[in-house]
Amino acid sequence: MTLRIFTQGLLICAILQIGSLFFTPSAAGQSRVTTSELGFGIGGANYKGELSPNYRFLNNQPAITLFYRRDISSPITAKGGIMLSHRIVDDNTFSDEAYDLPLHNWRxxxxxxxxxxxxxxxxxxxxxxxxxxxxxxxSPYFFGGVAGLIYNIKVNTDNPDLEPTLDKPYETNVAVSIPFGVGVKYALSKHWNLGLEFGARKLIMDRLENVFEIDGKRVANPYDNDWYYYNGISLSYTIYRVNCPPPYKNKPGILD
Known part of the structure; x- marks a missing residue:
């Protein structure tokens, strides 16, 4: 219950911050300097779902990110990014303490x-x-937004009763997720920045790993949506643009 309340609170804060991107007064337009950043990051992607119901740091597998960040106002920045990852999840290796669960051993x-x-x-x-x-x-920061996901998945099983249904070629699917998390950024110089970030992605579905009901038999929990995570370090380059003030009219007209 506490985790659910905490998660809902983060989501509400994220929605409010995204809304402020569009409804904040034009402080950025009045700022003397506007900044934008180009960067890349390396880290680990993780998964929590039917095959791995507990988050475990050691389950991270390599991931890379490319991103563009732009300041909207003094405290708010907007970031668009691409994250790529490949990972393998297994019924019997998702966590040390749950290795011998009956359902996972059967699947x-x-x-x-x-x-x-x-x-x-x-x-x-x-x-x-x-x-x-x-x-x-x-500066520490927190973030929230929306993400689209395209993924290829291939599922294998050693259970002969499930092989006809689960053992299939790679399938390509799309999904929508809600990313949110925390990070910290540090300026190495005027232009170069170092960042550290941890983010969770809540999927609006429960079929990421293609394990659900088979021949009328429930082989998965249908009531918990899948999650995936990214945590990593980044390096970015800041581009500064000096904003010229609007022209000053010495003799304004009657209609000015």
Missing amino acids: QTEARISLAELSLVGEYNFLDYYDLSQKIRI
Whole structure:
């Protein structure tokens, strides 16, 4: 119950922050300097679902990200990104303490998932990260948004009763997820930035791994949506643009 309340709170905060991207007064337009960033990151992608019901850090597998970030106002930035990953999940290796669960031992299922995620998120920075007058520029932040996912999946099983249904060639599917999480960014110099981020993605479905009801028999929990995660480190380059002030009229007309 506590985890559900915490998750709902994060989602509400994320929605409010994304809304503020569109309804914030034009502070960015009045700012003297506008910034944008191009960057890439490396890290690990994780999965929590039917084959791996518990998050486990050691289950991370390699992932890379490419992103573009732009400031909307002093505390708010918008970021669009692509995340790519390939991972393998298995009924009997998802966590040490749950190795001998009867259902998992019966299914004996393995899934290979390759995914590409396209996301758009809003970030709220707790400190004024883009103030160049500061000697040390660092800021924690949290983010929330929406993401589209395209993935290839192949499921294998060692259970002969399930082989006719589960053992299939790679399938390509699409899905929608809600990304949210926390991070911290640190300025190495005027232009170069180092970032650290942990984010969760809640899928609006429960069929990421293609394990559900088979021949009228329930072989999975239909009431919990799948999740996937990304945590990693990033390097980005900031581009500064000086905004020229509007022209000043010495003799405004009657209608001005």
